[in-house]
Amino acid sequence: MAITVQFSNYARKTDxxxxxxxxxxxxxxxxxFRSLHVLLNPRHxxxxxxxxxxxxxxxTxxxxxxxxxxxxxxxxxxxxILLCDFRYHATTIEEEIQNLKKFLSDLPAAQLIEHLEKVTSDRENSFIPTLAKGLEWKDFSLSNDKQLLKDLKKDASDVYQRLFSFIDWYRREIFDNTWKEKAIQQKLLDEIQKQSSFLRRNGLIEMFNHLQVDRIHWKEDELVIIKPFDQEIQxxxxxxxxxxxxxxxxxxxxxxxxxxxxxxxxxxxxQSSYYNATPENLITIFKALSDPVRLQIMNYVIDKPSxxxxxxxxxxxxxxxxxRHLQIxxxxxxxxTKKAKKFVLxxxxxxVTQLMPNFYQFFKN
Structure with missing residues (x-):
């Protein structure tokens, strides 16, 4: 079961x-917000x-x-919606919070209520089906408290004021220190820079394989995200x-x-600990050798440069x-590569034989 993401005809034209x-x-x-999810479900x-x-x-x-x-x-x-539907570019959490205050003040409360009611409906029906509870959401239970929805319908501005007071306290007492002590900013920036560079060099399909997320992969013309339910997104x-x-x-x-x-x-x-513990060049080598086409190329050019x-x-x-395979x-x-007249061989x-002396012997066996 999976979420299947289908791209438009125009998007699929070229890399x-x-x-x-x-x-x-x-x-x-x-x-x-993700850290609050952890505190809501620490056992998970x-x-x-x-x-x-x-x-x-x-x-407290x-x-x-x-x-x-x-x-x-x-x-x-x-x-x-809590990230302003990605309409603004911000580099600090202070900017993001200010943007969110303005975004929520301009957003019809009914739109947020409709979204949250959909979340409630989805979770009670199929969003976390039995299989998902046994896998990704084991030991997780949902709350039936709908007070937030009632208060949003009555006076959304009071709810927003309470939300930002909650965020301010949490930042001051907990989150800002955690952000610094665990160097989360640098971890995120390093990841974005690394994957962006890889995307520029190798394209989208290879980049998703490079994310080290086993549940995301490219299949034919679609992006497939493994989940314990089926959904199609066009x-x-x-x-x-x-x-x-x-x-x-x-x-x-x-x-x-x-x-x-x-x-x-x-x-x-x-991924961070994996990359820190393993030499980057070794990861690159074994990734390059993990594809059957590239293995065929290696086996062929050992006898005949091509x-x-x-x-x-x-x-x-x-x-x-x-x-693309040769580039990798x-x-x-x-x-x-070497030049022979007008050809590049x-x-x-x-x-590869320095790492695995019997590498080419595997093909003969």
Whole structure:
């Protein structure tokens, strides 16, 4: 079961038009709301349990009352409405909060109520079906408290004032210190810069494989996001996929729609430790060798250095597809090029046999 994201005909024309669909979002406010989700369900977030234990003595009864009062905002994800539907660019949480105050004051309260009622309806029906409860949401229970919706219908401005007072207290007493101590800003920025550079060099399809998120992959012309339920999302020409890396959300992968596209919030905590513990060049090498087409190329050019065109004919693939595979192998320093008259020939370096002396023997076996 999965969410299937279908792109418009225009977006699928070239790698460049696909790449234009993607934006990375740096949002401290998103992280604040995600951290509240952790505090709402600490047993389900083992990677952050040390943080929960560390701060629990500073959490007051008033905090817990507000945490549960506002839980519709972050219980099953964070609505893009709380991030102003990504209409503004902000570099600090102070800017984001000011933008949100203005955004909510201009937003008809009925629109927010309608969204939250849909969240309530979805969660009670199929959003967390039995299978999901057994996998991604084990030991998680939903609240039946609808006081927030009642108060929004009665006086939305009072609710917003209470929300921002809650955020101010939480920032002052907990979140701002956590943000600094765990260097979350740098972790998010490093991730965005790394993936943006990879996207520019390799295109959207390869970039999703590079995210290290096992539940996202490209299948034919669609993006497939593994979930314990089925859903189809059709993107328009003008729609965008917003990618939000997060320190707090493991084991979840959140997918939320908004009026101009799709927001995907994915975890970086495992990925960060993985990259810190393993040499980057070794990761690049084994990623390059993980594709059967690239293995065929390596096996062929060891005996006969070849051009892109000749490899395309042998593999029955387009020149552009083979060129992409060759580029990945070359970036991993597994292939090099040499000129023979007007031709550019690809041949292997010694790197793979330095790592695995019997590498080519596997093909003969």
């Amino acid at each position: 460049e038009t696909l790449t234009q669909r993607i934006q990375f979002v740096y949002s401290p406010l998103n992280e604040l 977030h083992g990677t952050n349990i040390d943080w929960v234990i560390e701060i629990q003595d500073r959490l 009864d008033d905090f817990y009352e507000n945490l549960h009062y506002f839980q519709l905002f972050y219980e099953l994800g964070v609505s893009p 993107l328009k020409d003008s729609d965008t996929i917003m990618l939000l890396p997060s320190y707090f959300i493991w084991p979840h992968l959140f997918v939320e729609t908004f009026d101009r596209g799709l927001a995907i919030t994915y975890d970086i905590t495992e 051009t892109t065109k000749s490899l395309a004919q042998i593999l029955l693939m387009s020149n552009s597809s083979v060129s 192998l070359k970036e991993a320093k597994l292939l090099t 690809y041949e292997p370096t010694q790197l």
